Amino acid sequence: MALDRRTLRWNGWGSHDEAFEFGEHADAVWAWLRAELGLDAFNLRPAATLDSLALPEPTLDADARAALERIVGHQWVRGDRYERAFHARGQSYHDLLLLRAGDVATAPDLVIYPRAEQVQAVLAWADTAGVAVVPYGGGSSVVGGVSGDPASGREGLVTLDTTRMNRLLELDEASHTATFEAGIYGPELEERLGARGFTLGHYPQSFEFSTLGGWIAARGAGQQSGRYGKAEHWLVGAKLATPTGVLRTGSFPASAAGPDFNHLVAGSEGALGVITEATVKLHRAPSVHDYRGCLFPDFAHGLEAVRALVQAEVPVATVRLSDPSETSFFAEFTRARKPPSTTRRVAGKALEAMGYAAQRCVLIVGHEGERGAVEVAHARTNAIVRRNRGIPLGRGAGQSWYSDRFALPYIRDPLLDRGVAVDTLETSTAWSNIRRLHKAVCEAIASAANETLRGGERAMVMAHVSHAYLDGASLYFTIVFPQAGVGSELRQWQGIKNAACEAIIGHGGTISHHHGVGSDHRPWLAAEKGELGVRLLEAIKGELDPKGIMNPGKLV
């Protein structure tokens, strides 16, 4: 097994040994946050302990367990408290809210860790027995993708943890492709490729605790997707084990043999089958990673610069443009963590006087590749930035974002301990619609949040452009807000989530650019795909999974 589950938090992010370091000014950071949220004091909300959980009574009997043990081996069938709680939910705010409240109604009866070659036999057994199977990679889904569905009416629920399926099967150096088993974690995958001078380049913020199969199944996007592409772009071919049989998608560089089934596997969210193997496109590992910051007087100028960059086809790996709220949030947060020097304060005042004040926006641009190519791209980027009233800030801001990029998720747990909620959601739209969508979603979230706040409390709503294309870009929203009174938190979250999703669908955005549908976004899928589109998806599911045992309640 690549990662021992017991080294990881069952109700929070990442490894027990890791935490976000607030540094010597931690008290000042908390005081700043309290003031921003309009709180006199934090409402401490300790999480339920593992021992206190009331796990649902398992419905699978000893015969079922014995059948699974015959397929995967005695030690790879687990039904203990830790395994069931760990696999009960994913990592969204909604998930953590319930896990921390001790609600594990979605926990599986059993967790199994098969090898790739055993998966088909597991599915055949589950299909005959009428038992639901939830594929589980890293469990970092933020859309309810890995929770059991107690309402599915199945005979029992097994979570199929893919992380023993972690072998590199083939690396074709001539073709720049590699075939892996799908449960391999991000760091192990990149280590194997790095040893041969290659990279896949898929680095989501959840990289350390997510898997190749999960990236594909959720149609994920790494933070360097400008250079390396989204999962559906780098997927070359896959093997999908389904209750009806194995679907192998063609591993061709391009093909006109009808619709491409890779696009069915990418985004299948465990509802069609289990991805056991995937062939992916590789790049030569870049020798240079160059990340820099730029400052714009407002969001409109920043957006124009990003659009110009991608439409001029400057090869950028990362573009991340924060709106004024997010820019100000991170500036204040950084100031509280590390009070600025006098020189920095003076420079800040000078920028304000030049018009880079309350509406200013920071853009992080990353270039990767060989030195010469990076230098050319960097020069072209600077010229476009300047043409749009941007000021290049140099490497400091870029490097600080780059080095903190996997650490930030650790902040969420200490915030939840203090009754502060953090939720995120994302979408994408055409360039011509991006400002309208940004405004509508920010307003909808703020208004729904405000309805749930008590006198003096405030919510912080912010966004950034996270991925950019010739025709449009994605918007990633973050909301930080004081949790409602005990017992009302779920209603508070649902109100905000509904308002955001309605605003997204009502203003021309997709319900998800890279997190997926899961159970959380399912109510809005028909509005995006149309009734015929949903019927088509249902027909495909009906063919591959006629009894509906695969990840019930997700996607379709």
Ligand SMILES: Cc1cc2nc3c(=O)[nH]c(=O)nc-3n(C[C@H](O)[C@H](O)[C@H](O)COP(=O)(O)OP(=O)(O)OC[C@H]3O[C@@H](n4cnc5c(N)ncnc54)[C@H](O)[C@@H]3O)c2cc1C
């Ligand atoms: C802090 C944080 C940051 C994140 N940042 C990003 C980001 O930058 N970019 C991004 O795209 N996403 C991000 N996510 C979301 C999440 O990490 C991605 O959706 C990721 O691709 C999920 O991978 P996983 O291995 O954890 O899959 P899981 O969470 O285990 O599963 C996700 C879905 O895929 C299915 N699945 C998993 N493995 C298989 C398989 N082998 N076969 C069939 N179905 C399978 C599951 O049933 C589920 O429906 C983030 C999440 C968190 C918590």
